Amino acid sequence: MFNAETIAKKYSDLKTLPHVAIRVNQMVHSGNVTMQDFEEVIRLDPVLVSRLLKLVNSPYFGLVNRVDSIAKAVVFIGMKNLRNLVAVEALRDVFKEGDPAEGFSRKNLWMHSATVAILAEMIATRIFGISGEDCFLAGIIHDIGLVAEDQVAGEQLRAACRLFNAQERSIVEFERESIGTDHCRVGSILARQWNLPEDIQKAIRFHHDRSRDVVPESPIGILQMAEYFAGKVNYAVVTNQVEPLAPSLVKHLKMKLDNYKVIIRDLPSEISKAKELYISDG
Amino acid sequence: MLDDASFDHVFADFEDGRENIRRFLGILGLLLPDLDLIFEGDDGTKTTEAPYLPELDNTDLAVLRASIADGSVGFTHCRGRLYATAVVPPLAGYLLLLFPEQYSISDPLAVMGQMVTNCIELARNRFEQHDLAIVNEQLQRQIEVMKRQHLQLIEDNHRQFRIIQQKEKEYARELESEIAGRTAELRETNQRLETASRMKSDFLANMSHELRTPMNAIIGFSGILEETPLNGEQLDYARTIRTSADSLLALINDILDLAKIEAGKLSLEINPYDLKELVESVTAMFRIPAKEKGVDVSWYIDSQLTDQYCGDSNRLRQILVNLLGNAMKFTESGGIEVRVEALRDTGGDEIQVRFSVRDTGIGIPAERQKAIFEKFEQADTSTTRKYGGTGLGLSICAQLVELMGGTIDLTSTSGKGSCFFFVIPLISIREDEKESCGSSTIKQAAGSSVHLKVSEGGRRVLLVEDNPVNQKLAMLLLQRQGCLVQVANDGVEALERLKDDFYDLVFMDIQMPNLDGLGATRRIRELERTEEGAGYRALADRDHPIPIVGLSAHARQEDQDQCLKVGMDAYLTKPIIKDQLIKVIQRFLADP
Numbered sequence: 063m064f065n066a067e068t069i070a071k072k073y074s075d076l077k078t079l080p081h082v083a084i085r086v087n088q089m090v091h092s093g094n095v096t097m098q099d100f101e102e103v104i105r106l107d108p109v110l111v112s113r114l115l116k117l118v119n120s121p122y123f124g125l126v127n128r129v130d131s132i133a134k135a136v137v138f139i140g141m142k143n144l145r146n147l148v149a150v151e152a153l154r155d156v157f158k159e160g161d162p163a164e165g166f167s168r169k170n171l172w173m174h175s176a177t178v179a180i181l182a183e184m185i186a187t188r189i190f191g192i193s194g195e196d197c198f199l200a201g202i203i204h205d206i207g208l209v210a211e212d213q214v215a216g217e218q219l220r221a222a223c224r225l226f227n228a229q230e231r232s233i234v235e236f237e238r239e240s241i242g243t244d245h246c247r248v249g250s251i252l253a254r255q256w257n258l259p260e261d262i263q264k265a266i267r268f269h270h271d272r273s274r275d276v277v278p279e280s281p282i283g284i285l286q287m288a289e290y291f292a293g294k295v296n297y298a299v300v301t302n303q304v305e306p307l308a309p310s311l312v313k314h315l316k317m318k319l320d321n322y323k324v325i326i327r328d329l330p331s332e333i334s335k336a337k338e339l340y341i342s343d344g
Numbered sequence: 345m346l347d348d349a350s351f352d353h354v355f356a357d358f359e360d361g362r363e364n365i366r367r368f369l370g371i372l373g374l375l376l377p378d379l380d381l382i383f384e385g386d387d388g389t390k391t392t393e394a395p396y397l398p399e400l401d402n403t404d405l406a407v408l409r410a411s412i413a414d415g416s417v418g419f420t421h422c423r424g425r426l427y428a429t430a431v432v433p434p435l436a437g438y439l440l441l442l443f444p445e446q447y448s449i450s451d452p453l454a455v456m457g458q459m460v461t462n463c464i465e466l467a468r469n470r471f472e473q474h475d476l477a478i479v480n481e482q483l484q485r486q487i488e489v490m491k492r493q494h495l496q497l498i499e500d501n502h503r504q505f506r507i508i509q510q511k512e513k514e515y516a517r518e519l520e521s522e523i524a525g526r527t528a529e530l531r532e533t534n535q536r537l538e539t540a541s542r543m544k545s546d547f548l549a550n551m552s553h554e555l556r557t558p559m560n561a562i563i564g565f566s567g568i569l570e571e572t573p574l575n576g577e578q579l580d581y582a583r584t585i586r587t588s589a590d591s592l593l594a595l596i597n598d599i600l601d602l603a604k605i606e607a608g609k610l611s612l613e614i615n616p617y618d619l620k621e622l623v624e625s626v627t628a629m630f631r632i633p634a635k636e637k638g639v640d641v642s643w644y645i646d647s648q649l650t651d652q653y654c655g656d657s658n659r660l661r662q663i664l665v666n667l668l669g670n671a672m673k674f675t676e677s678g679g680i681e682v683r684v685e686a687l688r689d690t691g692g693d694e695i696q697v698r699f700s701v702r703d704t705g706i707g708i709p710a711e712r713q714k715a716i717f718e719k720f721e722q723a724d725t726s727t728t729r730k731y732g733g734t735g736l737g738l739s740i741c742a743q744l745v746e747l748m749g750g751t752i753d754l755t756s757t758s759g760k761g762s763c764f765f766f767v768i769p770l771i772s773i774r775e776d777e778k779e780s781c782g783s784s785t786i787k788q789a790a791g792s793s794v795h796l797k798v799s800e801g802g803r804r805v806l807l808v809e810d811n812p813v814n815q816k817l818a819m820l821l822l823q824r825q826g827c828l829v830q831v832a833n834d835g836v837e838a839l840e841r842l843k844d845d846f847y848d849l850v851f852m853d854i855q856m857p858n859l860d861g862l863g864a865t866r867r868i869r870e871l872e873r874t875e876e877g878a879g880y881r882a883l884a885d886r887d888h889p890i891p892i893v894g895l896s897a898h899a900r901q902e903d904q905d906q907c908l909k910v911g912m913d914a915y916l917t918k919p920i921i922k923d924q925l926i927k928v929i930q931r932f933l934a935d936p
Contacts, residue, residue, distance in 0.1 A: 096511075140493060141500060295354065315358055324475070326355075
């Protein structure tokens with residue numbers, strides 16, 4: 063049996079988030095940086111530069127003019143979007159590893175995370191009219207705890223996934239029984255280590271928590287709904303296992319059903335626009 | 345469209361699948377309030393808002409279903425009531441419209457059919473508009489978010505711009521203050537160094553007298569001591585004292601020379617001299633040591649060169665002695681040759697002359713040749729131990745040659761010998777000048793009482809000047825202009841001369857002992873104005889006051905003004921420039 067700290071620590075010892083990602087995240091929140099500073103930090107990794115520019119110029123951002131430098135990217139898509147892209151690049155490889163196994167694979171998890179991220183951003187902007195960059199980041203990173211568990215306690219995680227029945231109980235309960243902790247706790251510890259915004263740490267920590275009165279407009283609420291819809295459109299963490307929504311979210315959803323239908327209807331085209339983000343090159 | 349087949353199930357938990365049907369019926373109900381609307385789903389479900397409906401069995405339904413027309417509204421009677429039927433894609437099933445009892449199929453169906461069709465079409469439009477409204481709403485929100493993000497971007501970019509500007513300014517400021525600081529530091533250090541250097545040089549230059557006086561006593565008395573009755577041991581001691589004192593004096597002289605040169609206090613003393621005599625005497629000095637070592641010393645003077653030149657012969661001798669001394673020191677066998685050759689005539693009285701001292705000594709390695717003229721340098725530090733010497737000699741030579749307007753250099757091959765050579769301009773003395781130049785020396789030696797012969801054509805000039813070098817120089821220049829020159833050493837002597845002899849022009853130095861130039865001029869003008877002047881040959885019986893031209897090393901305007909104020913007619917700064925002197929002479933002596 064493990065506790066969350068042990069898994070987070072063991073995982074951090076094995077895999078560190080690239081220095082560039084951590085530095086960029088700090089810079090976004092320091093408020094005293096310029097595009098040149100971003101350029102200087104990111105330039106150290108030429109592969110990252112070319113990948114970022116590819117993402118910035120992808121249909122996802124729909125820019126009219128081609129962006130050919132990191133400094134320009136900051137100007138056109140903003141610091142937070144740049145941070146998100148750096149995170150995407152940092153995590154992409156992390157999700158690539160590991161053998162696909164019955165019920166759980168990191169590759170599925172990556173598609174799940176990307177879908178949740180896209181949905182979370184759509185919900186934030188289209189339903190609540192708030193900017194969705196932080197929700198996107200929360201989405202792309204919310205299941206990092208599962209990767210850590212897979213790395214440190216792979217067997218136990220797989221056992222939990224085999225037993226998991228979404229209609230009975232949440233995945234986190236199966237994890238706790240099999241591993242001793244759950245990916246929400248592990249993920250939030252990692253997010254804190256990486257100095258991600260507190261809202262995002264919280265969203266990761268509680269994205270399976272149906273006991274509390276979840277506010278639909280909060281990052282937690284948005285992340286939970288995105289998680290739910292991703293499962294419903296066949297991008298669940300464990301195939302065909304979708305946990306039911308918290309009561310407050312069900313109420314909200316029923317009221318806004320037509321709105322969400324439009325989002326689900328538009329989802330395929332959004333996913334295809336963001337293809338560059340989640341499809342791995344190799 | 346709304347129902348994307350693949351995502352139908354997403355919202356299954358929140359609806360029974362008939363929300364759309366109810367919504368459509370609601371919209372159509374508003375358009376056709378008199379009709380009861382029933383939707384018969386393909387799955388057999390019945391959806392209606394009507395409170396009361398007639399019972400319909402399967403036979404009835406079959407009749408009703410049969411009336412559905414393709415693309416238009418069908419009509420039929422069922423249990424005595426009029427029904428219209430229609431399919432409303434994409435809703436799965438068909439629509440039943442129950443007319444009130446007074447309607448029958450005998451009514452004009454075409455008109456009614458058209459009306460119902462229109463209403464259904466309208467309802468469908470409104471139904472879809474609802475969907476569009478939601479899309480529109482979401483687009484509006486997205487636009488709002490984008491606007492905010494856009495503003496944020498602009499703000500961010502502007503902020504970044506300001507930060508960059510700020511950083512650039514700070515950087516520029518830092519750089520500036522850094523530079524200013526460094527410059528000030530350097531200036532201060534430089535000043536300190538200059539002051540220190542000057543103080544050191546001044547100190548050494550001023551030590552000259554204090555050092556030489558006791559040295560003279562030591563050398564003098566050790567010489568006298570040798571003359572007194574002494575036993576062999578005592579005589580040896582006394583000689584050792586004298587020879588040591590001799591080398592110490594030489595060393596002191598070297599150091600003081602160098603200090604003087606550096607302090608800018610060394611000036612050349614110009615005398616006429618015999619070049620051949622000078623070279624001969626220098627080589628003669630080394631005859632004895634040469635004999636002792638078995639080294640041959642010879643000299644050669646270019647036949648182009650005359651004997652008589654004007655210059656600082658003592659310093660020239662010093663240079664030659666130094667070079668010859670070095671050659672002797674480092675040569676064990678073979679020979680040393682001193683050569684004096686004319687290089688080229690620059691026209692006039694000046695000629696470039698090359699002096700060289702060649703030896704067959706140990707030579708100097710190429711890498712040391714550059715540094716050899718630096719202070720305290722020798723070819724090899726080990727030579728100091730083997731051959732002695734301070735390393736000052738060549739440095740002094742180089743400085744003296746430079747002072748004479750020439751350059752010094754060497755060629756040398758290690759183990760084979762060296763050749764030191766320098767090229768300086770020499771000023772030759774013409775035959776007619778020789779005597780006067782020489783006679784002034786004699787006059788100096790004999791005191792100041794010898795009168796010069798007055799030649800008929802010459803204009804008489806009185807030169808009042810205390811410095812003998814300057815006397816000789818000015819005299820030479822004036823004689824070349826055809827003047828007869830007589831010298832007075834100060835103002836008092838000048839007045840004496842004016843009493844005894846007639847003069848056409850007076851050159852008056854300013855700073856002199858006893859009576860300076862300003863005082864003397866004031867006195868002369870005073871005498872000219874009074875009866876007393878009659879007693880002076882030079883001042884009496886003149887049409888004009890005697891012209892007096894001031895001579896001074898000070899070039900300041902106020903010095904000139906002062907000269908003119910006391911009654912001088914013109915003013916020349918020293919060193920005297922030939923052209924200016926000629927102008928002055930022409931101005932005052934042109935018309936006899």
